[in-house]
Amino acid sequence: MTLFFHVRCMRLGDTQVSEQTMAASSETALRQTLASQGWTVLSVKAVKPVAAAPSARSxxxxxxxxxxxxxxAGMSVVEAVDTLSARERLSGRANGLAAELLERLQHGMSLSNALEQLPQAPAVLVAAVRAGERTSDLAQSLSDYLKFDTLVEQLRRKVISASIYPALVTSLGVGISLFLLLVVMPNFARMYTNLRGGSSGATAGMMALSQWVAQHQIVTFSGVAFVVACIAWWVWRGAARRHGxxxxxxxxxxxxxMDDFQLAMMYQALALMLRGGYPMTEALVVASRSALQARTATALAQALARIExxxxxxxxxxGAGLCDEVGRRLMAAAERNGDFYLAADVxxxxxxxxxxxxxxxxxxxVEPVLLMLVALMVGSIVVMMYLPVFDMATRLG
Structure with missing residues (x-):
């Protein structure tokens, strides 16, 4: 299970304390990972994951x-942020992102330090801006970060778009089944009460269920509503994603x-940092904060320790399981020619x-299999509903 912690830490020789939210399997694992990366941990506090993280990233x-x-277009950083802040005020957002940054910039902070003070600022963005400040090419650094964000968003949208159709099919199948069980079946139950004689098998079971639903509609509807509410709460709180x-x-x-998704983000962040002039060890530290799962972050910490x-x-x-044979050979070639940025991007x-x-x-x-399962579910309910009709026709005949 992945937990979230608010961490205050600093490196030896730094003059400022870094504050950020990080994910790990436990506080002990997080402290070990930071220690292996050369950080001195000042405090660690467990926090709940922020539900609005995707919108904040956007x-x-x-x-x-x-x-x-x-x-x-020729503006300085302060002028550009002031312009964006003025637009926020005109649109009725007095405490927007640009306004918060402008306040910090007016107190003499650099843009990277101002971003670092924001709780939801991505660590990769902070490092990219800091690299742009070092090279005096902030616009290029922002463009590089947007390339990283586009990759992550593209992969996420791929998963979401692929999940929409199965979700719609499943919802429609469950909705039709509930309609048959809660609305149509009680009407059939009233007709079955006139049936005389014994019945067996699926006919008897369907008749018993129909009569029970007809006699306890309030209980049945309340139970269904409770289950739907629990599922909605499970999905809304993000537990469905974590359990999945x-x-x-x-x-x-x-x-x-799943590792491919994580490694795509990690290497894109690594390419961004290396192009911004970061040494390999610092680039790996920043890449470890790019929304990686605890298992991948731990493996990256092990690789960083070996490199240091x-x-x-x-x-x-x-050796840490972060690249296959093709990736290993690409990185080995980069060690000879120095093009780590290009190798990481590839x-x-x-x-x-x-x-x-x-x-x-x-x-x-999944799509045809899901369609078949939904068709079998709905079809089985319809067939079982009409089995007593066939039984009645046999008795009358």
């Missing part, structure tokens, strides 16, 4: 796109495809394409 992406456009991921991680071939001890990058990543696209292909294939298999 908000930051939109802000970066607009800020990059204004900077390329936990179940999928126990299936080997599903776990490998003098190990080569490619064997360290491969590995990221490779894992992203594998994940997209997996989603497409899974959709092609």
């Amino acid at each position: 908000q930051f992406a939109l802000f970066c796109r607009e800020l990059s456009t204004l900077i390329q 991921l936990a179940l999928a991680s126990r299936i080997p071939w599903m776990r490998r495809r 001890q003098g190990g080569a990058v490619a064997p360290s990543l491969a 590995v990221s696209r490779m894992h992203g394409e594998r994940f997209e292909l997996f989603v497409e294939r899974l959709t092609r298999v």
Whole structure:
């Protein structure tokens, strides 16, 4: 199970304390991961996951796109943020993202430090802005971050779009089944009460269920409403997603495809940091905060520890299970020619394409199977409802 913690930590030689929200399987595992990355942990506090994280990510992406456009048009950072803040005030949002950043910028903070103070700011965005401040090319750094955000959003939308059709089919099948059981069946039950003589098998079971539903409609409808409310609460709180991921991680071939999604994000963040001038160790630290699951973050911490001890990058990543043979050879070639950014970008696209292909294939298999199951469910209810009619016709004949 993945837990979320608010962490205050700092590195030796730094003058500022870093505050951020991180995910881990436990507080002990989080402290060990940070310690292996060279951080001194000041405090760790468990927090509930923020339900509005996806919309917050979209908000930051939109802000970066607009800020990059204004900077390329010739504005300074403060002027660009002030312009966006003025637009927020005109639209009735006095305490928007740009307004919060403008207040911090006016107190002498840099944009990266101002972003770091925001609780929902992505760690990759903060590092990208800091790299842009180092190279005096903030617009390019923002564009690089938008490329990372586009990749993550593209993979997420792939999963969502593939889930819409099965969800609609399942909802329609369950809705029709409930209509038959709760509305149509009680009417049939009234007709079956005139049937004389004994019945057996499915006929007897269907008659008993029909009569019970007809006599206890309030209880039945209340039970159905309670179940629907529980399912809605389960999905709204994010428990459905967490339980689904936990179940999928126990299936080997599903776990490998989930790893492709995680590695695509990790290597894209790594490419972003390396292009911004970060050394490999710092780039790996930032990549470990790019919404990775606890298992992937732990593996990355192990690879980072080996690299800090003098190990080569490619064997360290491969030994931690973070790249296959193709990825290992690409990173090994990058060690010779120094093009780590290009190698990481290629590995990221490779894992992203594998994940997209997996989603497409899974959709092609699941959709017909789901249609068949829904048809069998509805058809079985209809057939069993009419079995007593056939039995009555036999008796009358």
